[in-house]
Amino acid sequence: MSEKFVVGYDGSDVAKRALDFAVSRAKAQGGSILIVHVLEWSPYSFLTPQELEERHARRTEELERAEKALMSPLKSTIAAAGVPVETQIKYGHVAKTLCDIAKKEGATQMVIGRDGDGGLSSRVFGSVAGSLVQVAPVPCTIVP
């Protein structure tokens, strides 16, 4: 069975390093890459009536923007390196969504970056990398 790497990607420098790491491993092992961009979203948040009305339109815009700015440029460069690549853009809780996709797509490994910035918010709410270490359904590599 060939390796399938799920890579969490948000366009940051660490995300790029994580992706480079995954691409080099996939190339060496003859595996493929699935890049996932998760837009943080909770169905239990509170919106104003105006925001409700525009939500569908905003979502469409956000998806298009993410596809254009983040995903499209990657596809061609990684495909050019000879590694099969797919992309997905999802809404939800970042760590949970990454795990769901890894299970659903039959991934064998996950790779994400961490910013190593132990700020107050990540102390209180936890970080994506920290959560994945605990709940990832497949081996998970965290790239510093």
Add this chain to the structure above:
Amino acid sequence: MTRLVPTAVLAACFTFMAALSASAQSIDETINSIFASSTGWFVTLIFSNFPGTSFPWIVGWLVVAATVFTVYFGVIQFRAFGHAIALVKGDYSDPDDAGEVSHFQALATALSGTVGLGNIAGVAVAIGIGGPGATFWMILAGLLGMASKFTECTLGVKYRNEYANGTVSGGPMYYLTKGFAERGMPGGRFLAIMFSIFCILGAFGGGNMFQANQAHAQLTNVFGPYPGFITGIIFAGIVFAVIVGGLKSIARVTEKVVPIMGVIYVGTALIIILMNYDMIGWAFGQIFAGAFTGLGVAGGFVGALIQGFRRAAFSNEAGVGSAAIAHSAVRTKEPITEGFVSLLEPLIDTVIVCTMTALVIIITGQLISDPETGLYLLNEAGTAIRTVGDTSGVALTSAAFSSSIGGFKYILALAVILFAFSTMISWSYYGLKAWTYLFGEGKAQELTFKSIFCVFVVIGASASLGPVIDFSDAAIFAMAVVNIIGLYVLMPIVKRELDSYWSRLKSGEIRKFT
């Protein structure tokens, strides 16, 4: 037009400010008398009694409708209750629709428009006039109202407009026109226009002036008396910044804090009730006895009934049609699912939150009764029950809470301001939808409405409670007159949706995703 309106508003504000030093109190009086005399006829029309009785026809109208829907849909409020909870939790939501408006969000937004001063001040008005018995009728009206809400919100989603740019607009004006056309009935367009007119008045009344009025009442309760138009201008300024200036940060903070305040409010009420646990049995005794005898209140048990139904309808807006506007943005393939979810709204608003307020007022002994007869003593005019501090409206609720937990009036003042504010934001939106339905979409039309809306904030804070509450009720009930005619005509369509969905749910065709 675009430039004229804000200038006019500013000019009005400056005029007020200039007059401030001259004679502050007389401005309030002038506003009050002009307002009361110009709206009196409308109030009389809506609240006229059935010939030969002292029973307002509008209250009968709402109760009969809620009862008809309850029977027609086979007590849907209890049958679909569990399924409604599952829908709100997201058990039936397609994960691929993440990022769209969830059932929870539609419900939460609709609730922040309905949970407001009706629950805090309105209940105090009901108990103050109708006695504890009004609580019984209020709860009954809340339970029956769930069926009205179910009907209107299903239709709101089914007949909403989805525009090419991805935005949606829904509400009674759309189901009245499209639904009537589908059934081959004339008059849909006429009803939609009437609804829109009343909705605009309702937005100015219950969704605005009543809120500003009671927010000011609570502020003077805490800080001592000062002229109402000052509160009005400050409130109007903030509302203006949010709805015209697009200051999303304020709206966003309010949307987050309001639910927390709601929990604090209900939590505190529960604590007070539990502190006086030995009185709970007595309080319910008063509620039941008052519901059928009146215990000496003006108008006897009919007086209690009218107050209970009136304040319940004002608080949960079931049958009024406003909630259909807020609920219609949800992402769902089945309109009926939003109907199920909306069932929970009168339950939370009236059966839970309103009852808490009522119990606290009764248990803390704010109402003065004759120790010998057990009947309540009326004030000199004979219109309301005498209270400990001679209070009414929000001040009565505040006195009740503070008598058990000193200093709670400060927290209540904050809650009142936030509830008032979030209700105003919601109603400014409902009113705007009706306004643009009448006058067309466009920046100039929107700005005109929003500017007038802000002027009414000032009027509401300045006028006295009596005329404001009468006009607010009248406008909101006028919406119900039109809306309920529509619901009667369109209820077979809801029935068809319900039967189809329910059989697919039972057969397992509609399944949970999780």
